[in-house]
Amino acid sequence: MDLPPKRECLEEIKPYVPGKPVEEVKREYNLEEVIKLASNENPLGPSPRAQEAMRESVEEVSFYPDGNCYRLKRILTRRMGVDQEELIIGNGSDELLKLLAETYINPGDEAVMPQPSFSEYDFAMKVMGGISRFVPLRSDFEYDLEAMLEAVNERTRLVFLCNPNNPTGTFVNHRNLSNFIKKLPRGVIVVVDEAYCEYASDPYFPHSLELLEGGHPLLVLRTFSKIYGLAGLRIGYGIGSKQLIADMQRVREPFNVNYMAQVAAAAALEDDLHLARSRNLVEEGRRQVALGLEEMGLYPVPSQANFFFVNIGVDSREAFPLFLKRGIVIRTGDIFGYPNYIRVNFGTLEQNQLFLDALKEVREELGVGEGSPGSG
Ligand SMILES: Cc1ncc(COP(=O)(O)O)c(C=O)c1O
Known part of the structure; x- marks a missing residue:
């Protein structure tokens, strides 16, 4: 052919x-x-409340979903104290990684990421013709933040930190993360992927939302695939500054998150x-x-x-x-x-x-x- x-x-x-x-x-x-x-x-x-909400909503699927995910965002804003404009909902956090790269990565642009870590960071970069700079974990599987800083150069647009890290389960604490972010050049976005944060019990695990207020560009990613048990529905969310979210909204497809996923996620969030x-x-x-x-x-x-x-x-x-x-x-x-x-x-x-x-x-x-x- x-x-x-x-x-x-x-x-x-x-x-x-x-x-x-x-x-x-x-x-x-x-x-x-x-x-x-x-x-x-x-x-x-999945949460029993999410299951019930889905059963009750089956007939609604003949309509397009709310592209803005208003109801879900309203619950998220209430629970997390952020504004709707600081939120973006994705078809899994996988999609948000790709949207981020589509928004900011031109061919030849770079991202710094730990190794080993979640493979989709590299994928998102490569799909846009970007370059991944891998920084090995230390021998105790902790992040080598110094080496990550050294890997940043004038082409760096993104730095990925998976917290806790997949596949090791290790994490960077609040103080180290905060200091790391402060040392980065202004135009570099830090992506803190918190797919597993709900399981973290260490008292020094970061309060990443506080770091959003520090003024450095930051995107915090969360997902409903893990603790909420909704992996098959594909839904996750990102929290960032209004400007960053508005930039990402430009590449989001109009109905990227399906109706069942929105309904289930909203109910799951309320199932403490x-x-x-x-x-x-x-x-x-x-x-x-x-x-x-x-x-x-x-x-x-x-x-x-x-x-x-x-x-x-x-x-x-x-x-x-x-x-x-x-x-x-x-x-x-x-x-x-x-x-x-x-x-x-x-x-x-x-x-x-x-x-x-x-x-x-x-x-x-x-x-x-x-x-x-x-x-x-
Ligand atoms: C660290 C990390 N981030 C993101 C994802 C993707 O999650 P989602 O199902 O929301 O796309 C995974 C899934 O394995 C993951 O391990």
Whole structure:
């Protein structure tokens, strides 16, 4: 077929590899039960209030949704003390990353981002012909903020910070983030991606909305895909200055967020009980998994998120099919540059136990028995 040449910048883009879907694993391994702990979803599912709101709204889907997401924004403004004009709602926060790059990135412009971190920052840059400057995490998996500052130059338009970071679960605290932002040149936008912030319990976790008042361009990203359990609906939001949001609105499609997503997100925001239950489950999971891993001589990276990153002492690509065979989907660390690590989200306590049992068996099958530490 004679196609025109595709844009040059696309040569560098590798399609995103999502966590393996449950149905696919069931088919391939002839299993009835499969537990997916690979995409940091909420094992408790969507908030019951969101489910009810969706059921009640089914008939409305013959109408176009409100492109401005007025109702949802009204709840967000009330809960967060920001103005409607400081909010943008997206088809997942993924879309907001792309809109941001479409707004500010010309070919050859640069962004500084940690590595490993969420792959969509690089994708958003590459799609616009931008250049990603990767700054490795320190050996303790903390951000190397000094090195990130050094990577900023006159072509830098964006700096990405994922807080807590995916895949490590580590975080930058309020003071360090605030100082970092102050040291950046004026025209550089800081993107603080807080997809997992609701799970963070450390008292020094940033109050990012306070930092918005500091005057430096900042975009805080949040999502309904994680703690709110609405990943399948695709909805997230960004908070920034009125000028930044107005700039981004220019590239947003008129009806980018579907009606069900708006209805469900609005209801989920008001469901404090579901939020608390989801958070408590992760806190319990952290204790349970830390103990279970310790018995195997394994120590996860301290995580403020709903997942953990751990060196299992064997190549995760070899371990992966052995987990699948047992009906458990995890993420291998090779995609993040750490082949002996896996990233696993906390499930229900029962699912966590099944994971721990499976890990023990998988390590034995691969010849790493008890007392062979995998961390370090
Ligand atoms: C750090 C981070 N940001 C953003 C997203 C995307 O979220 P959404 O489903 O809102 O597009 C994810 C999803 O995995 C993520 O891990």
